[in-house]
Amino acid sequence: MEGTIDGFRYGAVTPAAAFVMACLGGALGLRCIVRTLLNPASFKPGWLALGAASIGCGIWTMHFIAMIGFQVAQTRVGYHVGLTVLSLAVAVVVVGVGVFIVGYRGAGRAALSLAGAVTGLGVAAMHYLGMAAMQLNGVVSYAPFTVALSVVIAVAAATAALWAAVTTRGFLTSLGASLVMGLAVSGMHYTAMAAVSVHVHDTTASWTGDTATSLLLPMLIGPVIFLLLAGVVVMFDPLLVLGDGEWNRPARSARTGAPSQPAERPATVRSWSRE
Template sequence: MDGTVDGFRYGAVTPIAAYVMACLGGALGLRCIVRSLLDGDSWKPGWLALGAVSIGCGIWTMHFIAMIGFQVEETRIGYHVGLTVLSLAVAIAVVGIGVFIVGYRGRAGGSLWIAGAVTGLGVAAMHYLGMAALQLNGSIDYDPRTVALSVLIAVVAATAALWAAVTVRGFLTSLGASLVMGVAVSGMHYTAMAAVSVHVHSGTPSWAGDSPTSLLLPMLIGPVIFLLLAGVVVMFDPLLVLGDGEWHHAAPPTRTAPTKPADRPAAGRSWTGTRR
């Protein structure tokens, strides 16, 4: 029997909340990458790692907030804890590969395209690994063409986000890029969910998975708190608050050593001309 799939159980609440988290993670990640590029003397690996974790947590949180609104009317839904946690690790690790590539190589030699492809495939892997954690009394099938479209959207979105990270400098332009990134990531998620169809099995379910609210809500607390703390770090960093030009303008001038008296010409004498 085909199940009745509903991805908007709570109306617009879960899509809006998911979009906000995707934008927050994207904005923090982009600003951290920009920070690593503005000041070559800063701790680049630390800023890039913070950016990768922020983007990965934002994407993962977006996915599972959206999944709270997913239901199949004919069966209960549960989640496998191990696969759910693994999907978060995959998101952070693969996004980190792309972030470090552009952080150290920029757009040189096609590195942007490689980083975008790797990151996009990682985002898609996170999504479908998270879907593999889904447990219900039935089987899930996917439309191959819609799946391919969702993967393409993920790659394009990731490439555009990384391009913005190495190109955009201003705060407002970074904010606009994160809003566009949120649209792309959310669009990838709901495109992938459009590929889902469920065949419900008859009889009593043989699984004992946790419900979405009992598992996902507690698990979402950690990434959300991390994103808030990362936001505090970014907000209070002087270079990101002032901007590149304002930072150098506000920096105190470099003091030079005074000229030694012996180096000055004596009074009444000139160092130019020839003494006869």
């Protein structure tokens, strides 16, 4: 028999929380990439790795927070631990490939297309690997057209996010890009979930797996703590707080011997002396 699927068991709570986590991961990742562009002398691999981990954890956390609200009325839903952890690793590693490509190659058409395709396909792979981790008394099937549409959305969202990462500098523009990224990633997730149908087996069979909340909530603690710690690192980094001009002004003055005061002041003093 066909299962009755509900993707919004807790109403707007899980979609809203998932969107917030996707935006947080995107915002942190974008700021880390911007950090390497503002100061080329910084430890670029470390900042790019932190950005990739932030975006990957944000996407993975978004997915499984949204999945807490997923249920099939005729059977309980659980998750395989190994596949769930593997989906997190896939998200971080594949996003990292895209981030490192644009971090070192820039936003050229070829580099951006390659990075966006790799990252988008990785995000889609993370999603469907996470779906493969589901354990229920039935068989999950997908509508091919909707699956293809979700992959296209993932690639487009990843390409747009990576383009924004290497072309935006200001805090407000990065914030806006992260909101768009969160919306796109959430849209990809719920588009992919619209492709799902479940054929339920014997509804009298006993359940032996963990429930979604008992397994997912403890697993989400680690990535959420990582995102919070990454947020602290980004918030207290002087370059990202002060901006490029304020950070570089003392260094430029020291190299050139030029005073840090505006150039008009000496002219004003000379005009007084003539009077």
